[in-house]
Amino acid sequence: MEKSIQELFDQYEEKSLEVEAAKKAMDQAEVPDLSKEKYITSAQADEHLIACVEREGREKELDTLSQEWSEIQDALAAKLCKINTKVLVNDKRDQCTVLIHCEGGGIMIEDKDVD
Secondary structure, eight states: OOOOOOHHHHHHHHHHHHHHHHHHHHHHHHOOOOOTOOOOHHHHHHHHHHHHHHHHHHHHHHHHHHHHHHHHHHHHHHHHHHTSSOOOEETTTTTTTEEEEETTEEEEEOOOOOO
């Protein structure tokens, strides 16, 4: 069964938070440049390899989440473009109501105060 616009929007918001968290984790996964070192110890080499593996794992996770987010965006944008008008949805993350619509194939989100 196809997902409703509200369900897709909820997934879109949730996945965007996951992508943001994965980007932060990537930024924190530092792998020092050892090319200027004359030599390093075997313990340093092991630490460096572990850091490389951790960074690669975070890169893969970010790629996977970004792909999933892109698929959700595409599905939501396709529905919004067919509707061709603004849609009122609940933004659970910010505890408010917003208007979403398609513009140039992308998703636009506008604040909307509703009584």
